[in-house]
Amino acid sequence: MATPNGFRKLVISVMIPLMVASGVSTVPELAFAQATTPDPAQPDTYSTPLKQPEYRQTNRYDKTDIPVQLLGINDLHGGLDTTGTAYIGSHPYPNTGTVGRLAAYLDQAQHQFKRVHHSNNTFRIEAGDMVGAAPADSSLLAHESTMHALRAMKFQIGTLGNHEFDRGLPEFNRILRGRAASASADPLVKNYPNEPTKMKIVVSNVVNRSNGKVPFGYQPYMVRTIKAHGKTAKIGFIGLEIGSLTSITPAKNTANYKILDEAQSIAKYDRILNKQGVKAVVVMAHTAVQTRDGKTTGPVVDILHKLNRIDPKNNVGLYVAAHSHQYANAMVGKTRVVQALFSGRAYDDAQAYVSPKTGKFVDLKAHVYPVLSAKADAKVKSVAQVAAIAKDADKRVGPKVNVIIGKAASSQPITDYHSNTKTMENQIGETVVDGQLYEANKPGGVRADFALTNNGGVRADLTPNAQGQITWGAAMAVQPFGNILQVVEMTGQQIQDALNEQYSNPAFYLQIAGLKYTYTDNPGSQQHYKVLKMYKTDGTPLNLTTKYRVAINDYIHGGGDDFFAFKNTPVVGSIGSDSDVFVQYIKDMAAANHPLTAPKPDRKLYQATGTTITVPAPSVTATK
Template sequence: MKSTPNGLRKLVVSLMIPMMVTSGVATLPELALAKAGTGSTEVDNYRTPLKQPEYQHRTKQDKRDIPVQVLGINDLHGGLSTTGTAYIGSHQYQNTGTVGRLAAYLDQAQNQFKRVHHSKNTFRVEAGDMVGAAPADSSLLAHESTMHALRGMKFQIGTLGNHEFDRGLPEFNRILHGKKAGAGADALVQHYPNEPTNMKIVVANVVKKSTNKAPYGYKPYLIRKVKAHGKTAKIGFIGLELGSLSDIPPAKNVKDYKILDEAESIAKYDRILNKKGVKAVVVMAHTAVQTRFGETAGPTVDILHKLNKLDPKNNVGLYVAAHSHQYANGMVGKTRVVQALSSGKAYDDAQGYVSPKTGKFVGLKAHVYPVLSAKDDAKVKTNAKVAAIAKDADKRVGPKVNVVIGKTAGGQSITKSTTKSLENAIGETVVDGQLYEANKPGGLKADFAMTNNGGVRSDLIPNAQGQITWGAAMAVQPFGDVLQVVEMTGQQIQDALNQQYYNPAFFMQVAGLKYTYTNTPGGKQHAKVLKMTKTDGTPIDLATKYRVVISDYIHTGGDRFYAFKNTPTLGSLGTDSDVFVQYIKDMATANQPLTAPKPDRKIYQATGTTLTLPTSAAPVAVK
């Protein structure tokens, strides 16, 4: 693993601590901010493009150049009805989201552009993770409801994210093209109407190992003509998957594909496009970035720096980023980079011109805007057609989603708000449940349970009566990963915990154990484990073998937790979703409402202090 520079490490940790989740899908995905490239930033102060000064009027350029608009989203994650807080620049907007509102704002932006510039040169694009890690109104319908919403919102071009591989790329391709589900599909899926999205998928750096070509006939790029006042030009759209894809979905779903270098792939196809007379290029890429404290940083910035070295004359004018679920709007060299949060809470609107003489972008601007609620912006009417898709999906899954399975203490939500030591209440509730279910009479028996932060996707939010519904539980654990009990030595457990501290974007929630850690300035990892004990204080011996509940995802090294790979499997508990639901039911039967655990499982020990060990050992100075 690569170490994370100190400045970016602070950035990553700072964005993880709030977790910015109010409902639906969490804002922190399984990202990897590996290097510390930076770019300049743009300020987004306006709630809608109707207020944006430079978007209000025609200019002299309208007479000589061709006006174009690119409307983009990323990481929708099946968020048909998801709402939450949108943090855009220094502004905070409450209750943003839902596809009905998103559709309305896309329509508003496009209509404004058409009115001002008398142009129909608008393209709607998305940058991956359309589906996966989604609420029940998408996941229970095999995400076909989300495909219907994307069709209703008239998205034309998209690329692949890591979650398009969750159920295997063949399944994603099925729903993309509106094909019937297999005979073994759930009745909800069997009865859902099939419609193609009419979206073209472009991906330049995913190829099948057997053919060295993109799967399912996907193209690395598309060319589209634009025209105005009798003049024409071309725009190229390149799609890009994140380079670390192989570390994220289930291994069986990516084993047949090669993931090529991002910058090298852009450079290759930019040159091809250039030879075809295309000198205005848009990249839609499922690669992470964030604008924060006056800097734009993350892998996207590093990719563009590398691209500019490989191909200094490249024509990439706009880069629509994704994966980290953060706000971004900045310049990296000559390229505008944007990212619009996640789950339909925001969108980006890029406007500018293509010169018919040079074929290049000129005067390209981009801004990110919130998807405001009807209460906060009553003048924008919700798109009834798209809202009806979400309403229909809710109705179809309602009988299952609304079944009450338990309750929380005092009707309180159990949240993903994360401490400085990277503990959060809902994550620890999940692993507490896994350990409890493993140790029920007749169970597999386990000493500990551990899960990656990316496997826990939402707060646990009870209904108005303080009851936990099946849908609320499924929003927390939507993947259906298989839980396994594996055998690990104490040393392997310590190695897994230490792997959190190579890249703080990936961390563990633990049950049945506690540990003390300290920082390691200048080392390959920014912290290390000093001491591990069971919950009752019994030391964990490095040579002793223990039984640990983990998901099949991290058992294959997912999220770069390689210490779990090849550990012997002793049995399976079932899917994480089913186990969590059963745990809530068991607590209800025992009349024990769920309560947020106390965050005392990861204890920080400052460098230069004395660590107290068990009485059989002498105190040790922490260096």
């Protein structure tokens, strides 16, 4: 039996960065083909703000204007003790993360700001997805442990991400307010202490369908006063939810809400703030962006361009982005945009002055910094109070993660991408999609012809114990992110396009179920191979004009990992989170007395150029 700490390390070790080089999932909107901006004016080359030249001293504004600091995070995803490489710009920082060390670096940055400016004008803010798609030490405790950590880290203002809706917004509001769990809740949750987070939620574009008001008494914006030199000024904070929320979240969890246009919502409340004399505005938005290779792209760019068209005199100086789990630091028009990766691996530190005469930001700078490991920065010690929350959570969930949910045909691991075949197939990836197809086609299910998933969403071997038993923890290590599985409608041509997109970037590829295909070389093209013919598992060829139902996760449905063929395909229905579906599949196979066996990797057949196309042999899987 694995120890709780051993399981935590198993799950956490697979949560590597959402970078182009790694192809990790959970991000439903990553098709960054829109407008671009130049290389950021403030490249991030320093590992801590202590080394940042302009943060180490005051300047001419300090004598007349009011200094303010904005410390931000995004997409914590319950990452209490997660670690992994943080890519900031082109610089990799290994083994970054954990909330204990994040707390320490936030404290360090705030203390530096106070020492330099003699100011307490610091705000700790976050941009959504505090919870959801999380390790067991958060998810099994209904994410209350994460909210405790956020409280201990003194976060003051936040907004909603899509994962705050995973269990319904009322449930998120319960843990935010520190209220008791329902009588039917798991004992782990009922026994966890309740305490309010004390964070204020602002969200401007989520309203009740019934009355048009922001739900649960949250506010669309908030105003805070800052002081210096015997003078005061005000800062406005506007929160923003991702506009595509209803397409990436189970319908039952969003049915009561309308999601309004992002740019129009910012413009509306910027004008209201302006009338109140608030002319320094910060937006915390769960909307995607990334800076890479000298360009900044993503929906945030489009949102800000639209904002500047409809509200050209807007006062948005800082935009703290989220959702795509990428690094970003750039000017988009007149607004500084930042995003600090995910799971507590980085944070952003923006520092500015507000003129007491005009009320506007002057000299606003922002940088993104890694949460360095103890090995990389031994002088910084984890904040004991915050680290203790993670340790306690890990101890509480230990017994549950070792629950037996099924059985494998042997005690040998069903192997992951480290054991890929030449055709980029692996045993556990194909087991996962077999399970997705099986669960979709159960009586009363959504029904699907095929299931496809990106390689980045399948994170580890499935490792049975010596008796061949599969634990809940072992299953969750394979799929720890909790992407939402959707069944979409695609033509045969669109499916072929998606399969071809595998061969434009070797970092990204698909695992497939219910489907086989042949492919060959494609010389003289950036797409190294091309699909020749596609077949169902019984040998029936796919018709390019026929419509099929395909189970995919919300990440690639948004074009993630450059699979643009999936983007905007119509959603037929939702199956649930991929983590839950995989666990249920293992349970169902156990109930049917079908121990899991590694599939034969015969779904992608390479065909040498100029040879006769070989029809893949029919096969039977557990989905039949």
